[in-house]
Amino acid sequence: MTKINSKNIVDLIEDIFLRRGAESYLGEQVTMAQHMLQAAQCAEESGADNEQIVAALLHDIGHYKNEIPESALAKGINNFHEEAGANFLEDFFPASVVEPIRHHVAAKRYLCAVRLDYFERLSPASIHTLNLQGGPMTDKEIREFEKNQYLNQCINLRYWDDEAKDPNRKNPPFSYYKPLLESLVS
Template identity: 25%
Template sequence: MNEMTTVGFTEMKHGSRADYELLARREDEYAAGTADRILAQLAKLGDGLSGYRISRLEHSIQSAARAEADGADIDWIVAALLHDIGDELAPHNHDSIAADIIRPYVREQVSWVVQHHGIFQMVYYAHHYGKDPEARRKYADNPYYQDAVDFCERWDQASFDPDYRSPPLEHFAPMVREVFGRPAWDGTVLRKGEREPLVR
């Protein structure tokens, strides 16, 4: 008997159990390669937005290196590395894209900070564009507010330095693989409402 290699349906509503079991296996196999696809996408940031003194890739690596130097845990380090991964495809909501990528695999605290880092960063430059630099204050009652302030101050806004010595992207690859090797949406990983310090 030949093993199925494709589904038999042309409309999802006509799929059989065997069709969906095949797809589940294929999706699991594909998901296992997520970390490698993320690392490849990160590498593309080396050719992205110009005008800064370093590439977006180097900015991402510097952010992660600063997090690691601060003694941050793996969730924070990987988040710092990936916080701008959405830049190429979603320049106006890159923070939301990055947060959605990491959300199934890291603490809620971390994905919330990544999702909102764009508005928190505005404190440094919005006044130059006639916008409100304190727009982040609308989140002042959120338990992760100060974490976002600190993430931006310590790691994000400070990481545009061409003289900063950071490791190559490969240094962080095992961490990315560890985080994205976790079971998605595991409550013991998401730890809703719990906080870990950025600096140890």
């Protein structure tokens, strides 16, 4: 595997999108690429800042586990997709991008516990994984989660994630977001 650095990380991510974007997304009506591109589009349409748009664009990159270098996977405890993705990206992108990605599944468990109307937004596949992910948070978990400095960004990302599953929606190609990604690499 090519050594990843700040100069080639965006090309590498683009390559993953182009080579593997057409793969299906866990029982949803959209492909993986459509899902992540639509999430970024939802963020942009909501007037989100660049970090949030990029977080939405990359939030499920951890599903491509065999594209992620061993060194990043070695940092993880369970390497669920949100952790694997965040550990992969944290060497190149700011915490404001990486932390919402790390917590986007926790945010679903959080919202299921604190917002009564949230559960209705979930797709059948997402309800199924909710149960595997531990179900709604307990009160103790809620209190812990609310200490997160990026709480609002985590919640926003979660809503875009849930919205980005529309097979009829037209979304921009990856190349549209490439300059934005490049501007945030450090």
